[in-house]
Amino acid sequence: MLKASKILNIPVIATTQNRARLGETCAELNLDTPEGITTLIHADKTLFSMWTPEVREVLSKLFTPLSCVIVGIESHICVTQTTLDLLREGHKVYILADGVSSCNKEEIPVALARLxxxxxxxxxxxxxxxxxxxxxxxxxxxxxxxxxxxxxxxTNDALQALAKI
Incomplete structure (x- = not known):
């Protein structure tokens, strides 16, 4: 999706969960590197939702309501809380089922059904x-x-994993 966002010129917002304790977002994503993906903002956060004051400020400068595409880890925590916050603010939210995960795979279908x-x-x-x-x-x-x-x-591997849940 990051490569597609570059091709389609779609703005990317990234957050890292508590960088000081959990480390940087994985380097393989090439966020904010000259050869990688440029983000509108790449914020550190302790909130579980990525709807932080910094992200809200950046997004307030764009046309609203937004269509937001969510990918990320911990579908039942960060993905869920971010999605609920965006929906509450009146944005359209797409969750890419093959782009979310959880350390407890059984959490994924529950989170997706709720969202x-x-x-x-x-x-x-x-x-x-x-x-x-x-x-x-x-x-x-x-x-x-x-x-x-x-x-x-x-993509097929991710969808097959989801189908087994």
């Missing part, structure tokens, strides 16, 4: 990407189609 009932759209990364593009005639289509093809193995 769907609260009004979030639970979908998959590929489905959301094609919905976002809307037309194979756009300039970015070929790059996104290649990215989907190149990552189909890991």
């Amino acid at each position: 769907r009932a609260e009004g979030a759209v639970v979908t998959t990364s590929e489905s959301w990407l094609y919905e976002c593009m809307g037309d194979a005639g756009i300039e970015e289509f070929r790059a996104i189609a290649k990215l989907v093809k190149d990552t189909s193995g890991t």
